Amino acid sequence: MPHKISALTLVTELSDEARRAESVNTLVPTAQGWAGHTTDGQGFLEALREHSSHGISGRxxxxLGAGGAARAVAAACLAAGCSELHIVNRDIAKGTALAAALADARVRAGDSSSLPADAVIVNCTTLGLKPGDTSPLSAELLHPGQFVFDTTYGPHQSQLLQDAAARGVDGCDGRSMLRWQGALAFRLWTGIMPPAAPMRAALGEPPATP
Incomplete structure (x- = not known):
């Protein structure tokens, strides 16, 4: 898996987003060494806008998860105005540490025994990457009105997204986030935003709707 947190020790400067997230997924060479950036958070928000008309503000x-991608997504959700951010992680201490590091009254860590009716559920764990992986969340917690964003992707549909579809909950996998992450990184390296259509085709995404 990517060493997004370890990469913090390799850079001579950090973007504001990478500093808030304490996570790096893009290195840009500078005269002094390397500048660390993260495109995870913005990539997540841009992908969510493509799939959900509700967005994050006020929700x-x-x-689910507390690794490098989860850190960036958490920081992006807070900046975008979420009403609360509840971190659920198998390693409780790691989830609690992330909540403390974010230093925001809207953040807490704990279990997933209940979910708000309008929750945006974001899976940043590795569960779903492999066929046969179990869901990181009980299907009984899913209800129409919520939105499931599973950052995993592959030729198969994750169990979490299968459960969501079966219970009438809208959702998406991580391909659009991956596309945005890559496009934003490409712009950092070249100053050019690449065209989306060939990236969609390479990832097996459907064409954009007008």
């Missing part, structure tokens, strides 16, 4: 977020 509660349930974040």
């Amino acid at each position: 509660p977020v349930r974040l």
